[in-house]
Amino acid sequence: MSHHGNLYSLQGESRTVGLPTVFVRLTGCPLRCGYCDTEYAFHGGQKMDISDIVAEVAAYQPRYVTVTGGEPLAQSTCLELLTELCDLGLEVSLETSGAMDISKVDSRVSRVMDLKTPGSGEVSKNRYSNIELLNTHDQLKFVICDRSDYEWAVGKINEYDLAQRCELLFSPEHGNLAATDLAEWIIADNLPVRMQIQLHKYLWNDAQGH
Numbered sequence: 001m002s003h004h005g006n007l008y009s010l011q012g013e014s015r016t017v018g019l020p021t022v023f024v025r026l027t028g029c030p031l032r033c034g035y036c037d038t039e040y041a042f043h044g045g046q047k048m049d050i051s052d053i054v055a056e057v058a059a060y061q062p063r064y065v066t067v068t069g070g071e072p073l074a075q076s077t078c079l080e081l082l083t084e085l086c087d088l089g090l091e092v093s094l095e096t097s098g099a100m101d102i103s104k105v106d107s108r109v110s111r112v113m114d115l116k117t118p119g120s121g122e123v124s125k126n127r128y129s130n131i132e133l134l135n136t137h138d139q140l141k142f143v144i145c146d147r148s149d150y151e152w153a154v155g156k157i158n159e160y161d162l163a164q165r166c167e168l169l170f171s172p173e174h175g176n177l178a179a180t181d182l183a184e185w186i187i188a189d190n191l192p193v194r195m196q197i198q199l200h201k202y203l204w205n206d207a208q209g210h
């Protein structure tokens, strides 16, 4: 598979934010979100066997591993990689755009799936049939670019009764929407979501996943 390297860092987002985590970054993504911070992962990388990637991850002796991209599921062999990482006994998560079928992902994996908002420029790529596959082990993430994205996201939470299904994550688009504005909207509406700011951006100003 095509791979952009492993990195041992702190989880910047999601339910395991702040915990030391190995990131496995795979090459390629069929989307082009306006705010993407991992464009370098669209192309290039190194061809590596799954067994070699798994061995590299194991060498860190981590508790947590996140497979990210790009869009990891753009490579069909990602499914095998996820299963082999679970077999190591690690807590495995997958960051995915929401545009690809998630039904074949190993059930031990916590899927952190985006629902792309209109502000991303890629709302038409959402695969809504994925929603019914999500469960309490999974997380659904909205990157909110502005107030109309926020209202769109609230509409989707109500339409699909998402708060009953899985954990919900709201992130302000870094450098565009003020985090305090988003926080105040969430409080005013008493929304059942976890607001997150991207820890890695504050620590290192670097990219992590979607």
Ligand code: SF4
Pocket: 029, 030, 031, 032, 033, 035, 036, 037, 038, 039, 069, 070, 071, 097, 209, 210
């Ligand atoms: S933000 Fe994620 S889904 Fe969007 S273009 Fe970048 S890697 Fe692809």
